Structures are given as C-alpha cells and as structure tokens.
Amino acid sequence: MAKETDFMKMDTWSSTDPINPEDLSSNFNMLDEELMERGINVKWFGAKGDGRTDDTAAFQAAMAVCDKRYRLFIPAGNYRVRQTIENNSRGIFGIAPYVDSGQMGSRIIWDPVDIATDLLPCLRIRSSGDKAVFENFSITGISEYNSRNLAAWIDRNLFQQNRYDMFSVGAVAIEIAAKSTPIFRNIRTSGVKVGQLLNSTNGHVYSYDCSWNGLVGVYCRVNSGDYFYQGGGISGAFCGLLLGTILNAGHRGGFDGHLHRVHLGFSPYGIYQCIDSSLDEYNRSSSVRGLSGMFTGAQFEQCGEAAIRLLEKSATSNLRMFGFGFSWSVPAYSGNSGVWEFPLPDELKPLEEKQQYAAWFGTVTAPVTFNDDLGVLRKSTAPGAAGSAYIDILTGDKESDLSGLGIDDTVIRRKVTPLYKTVDLQERMKEREHRTLMPVSAPNLLSNPEVLSNWTVTNGGMISLVTVDEVPVPITNEMKQVIGSRPVILKVTPNGVFSPSLRIKFNAQPLPFQGDAGRNLAMQYFILETEYESGTSYKSIGRISAQNAEFIFNDAVTWKTKGWKHLRGRELASKSGLLHEFNIGFIPKTGDTYIAGVMVTWDHIGSYSPYPHSYMADSLEIGGPGNGLILTDSVTNKRYRLSMANGSLQITQA
Template sequence: MAKRQTKHMKMNAWSSSSDTMDPKDVGFNFDLLDEELMSRGINVKWFGAVGDGRTDDTLAFQAAMAKCDKRYKLFIPAGDYRIRQTIENNSRGIFGVGPYIDGGQMGTRIIWDPIDTTTDLLPCIRIRNAGIKAVFEDFGVYGVSKYNSRELGKWINKGLFEQSLYSMFAVGSAAIEVAGSATPIFRNIATAGVKVGQLLNSNNGHVSSYECSWNGLIGVYCRINTGDYFYQGGGISGAFCGVLLGTILAAGHRGGFSAFLHRVHLGFAPYAIYQCIDSGLDDYNRLSSVVGLSGIYMNTMFEQCGEAAIKLLTKSLTSNLRILGFGFSWSTITYTGNTAGWEYSLPDGLRNNVEKQQYAAWFGTVADPTVINDDLGTLRKSTAQGALGSAYIDTLTGDKGSVLTGLGPSETVIRRKVTPLYRNADLQTRMQEREHRTLMPVSAPNLLRNPEVLSNWIVSNASLSLVAADQVPVPITNEMKQVIGSRPVILRITPDGVNSPSIRIKFNAPTLPYRGDANRNLAMQYFILETEHETSTTYRAIGRISAQNAEYIFNDSLTWRTKDWQHLRGRELSSKTGLLYEFSIGGLPKIGEIYVAGVMVTWDHVGSYSPYSHSYMTDSLEIGGPGNGIILTDSATGGRYHLSVINGSLQIRPLP
C-alpha cells in the first residue's frame, strides 16, 4: 500500500495546476520521493512516450531528460521508441530492460531516424553533461540505414578511399557520442544501422564498456583520442571497420587509440582496426608522424577479417602496445548469393581480386616497447591471389628489440630497420660519402619530366614563373653552384595569399604510371628559398613522390629556421609497387615568394643534378690516348661497334 501511495503522490506532484490536492496538506515527504526517484529513475512514459516504433517520441524523451535535472537516471521500458532529434543527456545514466527483442522477450530499442540527414555524425544521444561515471545500460540504438560490407560502394568514394581520407565516407549519423568531460560507463548496449556506433569525441577519455555490441558502418570511431579506453566482453564490428582512428590534434598528439581490450570480439568486417586521415590531407602532409596503436589487447579475437586485421597509416607510430595473440581468421574474398554468410571482403568496386588481402596487418613505424606475441595465435598470409605476407611494417626501430612473434615473422615484410647506431654515426658516415658522389661530373637520369620547362609543372594556389640566378633575393650558394651549376634555372612561386600553394610535376613516361622497380630505393633533392613564414620560428616544405595505391614516399614535413637556401634531400625509401605518378612540393607558406631549383628524382642515390631523363654532364667529354674511342650497340642487330677518329676521319669498326 505504501508503494502505491508513493507512486500516486509522485504523479500528483507533477500534475497540472488544476489539481486541488496540495502534497503538503497530506504530510507528503519530498525527501522520500527524491530517494525513490534516485533509485528507480524517471520513466519516459510518464511524459507521453509510446514506444510503438511509429510514434515520434522525441519530445517525451526531451521532457523526461529535462526532469532528470542531472540528479536522476532515465528509465526506458521495453518497446521501440522512434527518436528524430538528438537527445542531450541531462541524467545520471540511462537504463532499459535489454537491447534486443528475441526469444519472446521484449527489449528496449531506440529507433534513430533523424530529421537532419545532412549533418555528419549527428548523435541520437550525446553524453556531455552529467556524464561523470554515469551508467548507460540495457538498451539499443538502431539507425535506419542498411549498411553492409558487400555494398560498401554506396557509402564509400573509391578515389578518397585510396588516399585513406575520412571524407571517403558518406554523411551518416552516430548512435552515442561521448563529448566534453563526460566519462560514462556502458553496459550491455547494442548499436546498428548507424554510421558510427560509439563516437569518442571527448577531452577527458576514461570511457568504459562492458558486454556491449558496437556496430554500424563503423563500430567505434576514436575521433579525439584523449586516452584510457576500456572494453571488456562483447564485440566491435562494422560494415567497413570495427575501430576507426584518425589524425586530429588532441592532448598534445595526433590520432591514436590508447585502449585496454579484454575478451572482445573484433573483425566480422573488412577491417577490424583502420586508421584514416581526418584532419585534412594538407595537415597530414605537414606532419612527421601521427600516433598509431597503444594499450593492451588480452584474449581479443580478430575473426573473419575481410581485408586486414589492422590497417594503419604509413606515418603512424605504434609503441607501448601489447597484443597477446590475435585469434585471427580470414574471410572469403568473394561474395556469394548467401547474404547471411560470413563474407566481409572489400567489394570488387573498391579493390579488385588481385590486390585483396595483401597483408593481415599494416603498420607504419613500430618502436620499442611493442610486444605482439602468439599466445592466442598468429597472423597468417592469405591464400588470395594478391597476398604478399602476414604483416607489413614500414619502419622497425629501437635497440631493445620488440617482440613480434604474433605477426608471423617468417612472412612479415619489414621495409626498413633503424637502430640508434644506424640513425646516428653509421648513417651520417654513409651519407657524407654519398654527398661526394653528387660532385661527380656525369649524373644519373632524372626520372621527372624536364623540371626546367615551365609547362611541365602544375601549380595550385599560386602563379609560377622562371627567373635567373641574379633575380633572387638571396644569392645562390657555393654548394648550389657545385651541384646545379652557376647559372641554374629557378622556379619562382608567388602564393595567392589565401591558401597554401603547391607545385607538381609528372614522372617522365609516355603514359602514367611510370613503371619502375618495386622495392628499389629512390632519392630526391631540390634547393628551396622561402622569403616569408607563417610562424614565428620555422620555414617548412614537403617534397614527396606519389605512387600506386595512395603510397607517398618522402612524405615528411621538413623545417628550418633561417631565411636562406636549403638543400632538401630524401634517401633510402622505396615504392612497394614501383608504379610512380608525380613529385610535388607542398606545405608552403601562403605569403612571400618561394624559389625552387634543381628538382630531381633518381634511383638508388642522390646524384649530380640533371634536368634530363638520361645520363648528362655539363661540360665537354674528352677521351684521351691514341686508339681510344666510344663503343656503341646497334639497337636493331645488337652488334657492338667501336667509333674513333683517324687522320680526321670517323672510323666505325665492328667488335667481335
């Protein structure tokens, strides 16, 4: 009887002003009501929510949330609640009776059908206020989009996908956003039919998840990484990837995903973990590195991966990572008519069969301390036609030696190993020796179209012209005279004052891509003079080679502090395919004229400058001694001939 009376008085307390009963007149104890609400929460049905899957329950949810007043929890009984505008959390947590409807049991499901379909990542529930250790449990958020792996071409732009840009994705909504300083705890939450299930967008991190099923086009998107994420049990998957991480600046670093995952099922997607460029391509090009993975993965299974378990950017730096095995399995690379089957490869429209499943994991730089062991099994090379190995590491660095047994070492490709000795004394000695080679009189061929011809250049956000050495504000240096001659052809870049300019030049081939040698080292060099900079301390430039599959070589931001000519070089980096497109210089200041000279890309080592695509020298060549001459090969017959001059006449003598 006491409970019925409490409920009756609770409703009267919120009745309209037409009620004549005054709770004070019957000795109503508001402290007991407050205690009851603290325990049981605010019921959305008290404010008119229907939960039939058709009625718009948005206003009822907003009214109930306002009544929570950052003091009470919000209770959502079993039913399907259609929501059309973002619900800003104002509660101490939200709870239902379960996220699913199965086995004859009703669950609590929120159907997220937003009116606004143009705002990207618009959340159904935004947890920003009153979210300090608030608990959200036993309900699901289900969008209306039919995301699936086999039809990814509907939501992903292939050209932008090949550049690893976040903008590849079509606009879509999010189920739950964590923002501001909120540190919520999730238990038994399910999401589906949304672009992102859980959007990590806070400045505080410390988000916990227990037995949740995060799903969507993307399961979890760590947009702003402020660290310390905890996942136990449940699963993270998506039509494209389970976990997406980016490159946005937060807490003094860019990108990354610092998490503890225990007994979590990953995979059942093309990618279990995928990193994209979400800070903009120009911003990314200026960076020397971004954060990759860190944290601990215990008893975490990477199952049925369609394209890779892990795909990180080449500039990513992974360290302080511990993965205790993968529990890894490959998905098939083709789709059948069985739409209910475990088939999660990238569709042919995004990647053709000869390029699928090249590696099970892709890393940029892996540094000490990193432990990836085989307690739960190793990665393995796919049986697909295009498979190249079990894992790919762009750069492995450190002197302690990371443990990488879980990658399948015998089939792991490591492009470059860098030790402290190599980075310092040994490398400097070898580079100095190669510098001397640049003074050799005969140069290697320039792989670019003649950079001294203005029409060969493509310019953005600037105008381009040619000037002579006596027309530059800072005289050319003695080093420039030694390498590119005393009368170099110099490019003058005049920015538009609004956007950062860039210049590009194609490789010298009848049709692109230029077909060179895969995994053969490239070298590049150019001289540059910037007359203004946009910061108080440094000048900057990025010279890079673009290759097949959105591969970029020498893609680092180089900086210096003085206004003078800089000799910028890149060495000992190779293309995985050897299919090359263009060389570009970007990241330049928006103001002040910029001068560039001696642009050259060669195989193997930095060589003496040549504008031409054949060996070249700047002076006459004299062959001394009687009887000496030139030996040429007939391109038609293959015969070799000795050319010499006797008594003023040219002599041609076939050689045996």
C-alpha cells in the same frame, strides 16, 4: 506511510495519463530516495514504446526532470526518437538491449528528422556524465548498412586517398562529448553510421559486454586516451574501430586504450585509420598517432581486407597485443547472403589488389609486443596477397616481439633499429663483409664509383681521385678486409661556403634502374671527414633515390670519433623497385672529405666490388686434371666446359 503510498501511486500511473513535470517536481522531497534507486520512467511522460509514435518529447521531458540527479529508466518497448536526446541524467537503464520474439527489451529506434547533418547523435552524453552508467538498452538506426553494398555509402576515389570524406552523411547512436566519462554495460547499436562516437576531451570511457555496430562500430574522433573495452564486440559494415588525425592534447588522432576479450572482426577492417583533419594539416604533419595500449584476447575473426590498416604517417608505440585470434574472410562475394562474407566489394577494390596484408603499420617504435598467445596473422590466399603484415618503418633501440605478425611473411620496408638481437648475430653479419670470408662479391648496382666521371658534385665542391698514400689518416685494417689494401679513394674539396653533395647514378640506361619492388637493399661506404661540420660532431647521410620521391636509408648519422667511419644500411626496400641514384650529403663546408668503397647491393652487404657483376679481387684457380669452367650458351641453353690441354683452350659440351 504517506511517502510509500505516494511513490506506489506514481509507479502505477498510466502512460496514457502523462504526469505534469511541475507536479512531479513538487513531490521530489518525498520521493527522492526511491527515485535515486528506481529512476525516472520515460513512460510517466507519455512515451508509448510502440515503434510508431514519436517519443522524442517524452524523453526530453523525462531528462529535464532527471536534473542531473536521477537515472532514466526505459521499460521494454520500441521507442521511436527523431531528435537528439541531450543527457541530463545520472545514467540510463533498460531491461535488455533487444526486442525479439524470445525476450522483450528496451530499444530506441533512431529516425532523425535532420538527415543532412553528419554524425548527429541519438544520445549525446555531455552533462552529468562523470562515471554515469548506461546499460541494458539498444539504439537501432534505420539505415541498412552492409559490407556487400559498401559502394552505396563510400566514394571510391576518396577511399583510395584514405579520406574520411569518403563516407556519406550518417547518424550516430551515442556520442561522448565534453569532459564526460560514462560507463557502458550491455549496450547494443546497429543501423547507424557510427555506434559510439568518442568525441570528448577527458577520455576514461569504459565499455563492458557491449556490441558496438554500424557502418563503423566505434569512431575515435578525438583521442583523449584511456579507453577500456571488455567483452562484447566492435564491428561494422566497413570497420570496427575507426581512428582519425584530428589534433588534440598535442597529438594527432590515433587510439590509446585497452581491449580485453573483444571481438573485432566480421568486417572488411577490424581497425582502420583515415584522414579526418584537413588535408593541408595532415600533409604538414610529420606524423600522426597510431595505436598504443594493451589488447588482450582481442579476436580479429573473418576480416575481409585487413585486421589493422593504419596510415603510412602513423606512429605506433607502447603497444602490447597478445595474439590476434585472426581468420580471413573470403576475398570475393559468392552471392550467397546466408554465409559469412565480409570482403570489400569489387567496386571499391578489384580482386587482384585485395587482402595484400593482414595488418598495415606506419612507423612502429620499439619496444612493442605482437606475440602469438592467441594466434598469429597469416598471409591470405587471395591473388594479390603479399604477406602477413607490413611495417613501413621499424625504429627504436629496444627489442620487440613480432612473433604474432607471422614474422616469416612480415615485410619491414625500413629498419632504423638494431637488426639482430644478439652480439653473435651482429658479428656474423659483419663477417660477410670481409673479402677473406666472402672472396666472390655481389654485383654493385651503381655505375662504377671508381670512375671519376660517374660522380656529380653540387654546391661548389671539387672531386678528385687519390691513393692510400695521399690520405691524411691511414686506412684501417677493417677497410683492408672489406675493400682491399689499395682502394681507389674519392677526395671532396668544398669551397668553404656551401656543404657539397655527391650523386652517382645506378647502372642502367636509361634510368630508372628496373629492380624488384619490395626487395631489400643494402649499402655501405667509408668516409673520413677532416673538419667538424657543426663544431661538435661529424655527420653524413647516404641515401638511395627511387621513383616517386622515395628515399631509402634517409637518416643522417653523427659521430665524434676522429678517423675513418664505416657507414652501412641494411634490409630496407623500395616500394617500386625503380632506382635512380645514390646521394652522399652533409659533407662539411671546410676541410677535405675522403670517401671509399661506395656500394649498393640487393639483399645483404657483401665484400666490396666496383663492378655490376660478381667479382673476385684475386685470381681464381681451378685445380685437378680435366676440370674447367662451365658456361651456358645464351641461345641454345646448352652447357659447355672450358678447359686447357697442352696449352690450348678446349671447348666441350658438358
């Protein structure tokens, strides 16, 4: 009976008469079971919860008594805290995550004394965090972050460089550090730079029905994987989920996790990736981690700039997203603060550049799933809109479901993957290359490759033109179909020391060739190498050099079968459309190499032509009396018919 009486006495102690931790510790043997169940009440240590008193010391004293054995209880109230609380409990619980006129709740007001340290947390979970549960309370900072005034906290120049440094210094609600693996239920954050900071090395963080909000909702600074979010929302004045590029466990940045029924909108960005490692480290890295995991029922509502914005170097793989639940915010603010508006302010991005794509990816490696179970991305109606999704590189040897991206408006700059899903479609595409089925060819964008002086050779090689009778291996039937039976063939003779490289410029004076930005290009050529370069395989690379050190079809192809090899590249686009030259590299150091049918075209591969205009290899006959060739006058735009009568050329207006 004494045990129950003492506990009840403790439970009714007045918050105006704080308990001495040493006295409380002496009663632990008697009260252990009750404390395990009911927790350590922060008010036993003098916490007022009146929103004015600094309750930091009370929280720290209560945490000390928790001693990694007990949970901490926060009764209803507003608890002002001014220094970081280091978790020493087996979890924290309140009665509700808010305080309003309808229902009292447990709220911590985070008002740090130190305002110079970035990412200073109100609560740092580093110790006793193994499956400890934190539930039913909120942490509210004192900063009034909002999307409309983002320029007050974001440097425009650094934003354009995707640098983490663009953000001004700010505080964190909850940091997960070291090897802790906490579980969160019904937590709410606001008024902070970051709601939840993932900074641990063990992953396995779980969140149920929480509302993570701030300038950034959740910042995955150290990606240790296996994060799980169910219900609730992740949003911010700038973005919901922020990813970085810091090295951990052999990979850089990204996010590996599962999200189920989570709202990710009501922000300019749902998911955004920045460079938070040193710029030198990032520039030296060939790639950084993007997204992986599973998103089921994640809804990207009212996105102001994009649902997803990853770095160009990001590598996304093993990702399944079952729809987006996507909707656009308006692209510009109306001045009415009472309506939903979440675009980037004009100070950070002008209207004509906003909402270009609803999702931006770097490299996406198949298989991935972006299906339309919960709706698809769509192109914005903003002036600068270019499409629904942008993928810099799509690679992999398996099929992917891209239907949820709004595939008709999805731009894939470069595909290193089987382009078509069925053999039938692949064969149909090959048919387009045959002269017998496409007698009129598309223009060749290169300066005539059958003119020797248009070529430049480097690394000591010599070039010459030969006929089909002078090659060591006869041309194939495929070559006859594609480039004709008597093609002009380029012979490359190396010096035995260096690997030659060939260059030919695009047909423009002066360069660069003024093409269409984002328009697909195609290339092809036949090559015969008479010596192995490495002793094990043949190898070649044909690539387009464009403005700003951009290379298209920049992948080497290897093969082991002797004889002529038909190399092709399809459906890759130049960002600028400004084209300089076509290069053929990895030519063996020894033995002659033969090249024929070099061609670059817009859109699709067609039958070969050396000329910069539509071309037919055979004569064109127009039959029937009175028929002729229609031409349009370049000055008057009038149309004229050219025909023959009694051996004389007739020109009549059509």
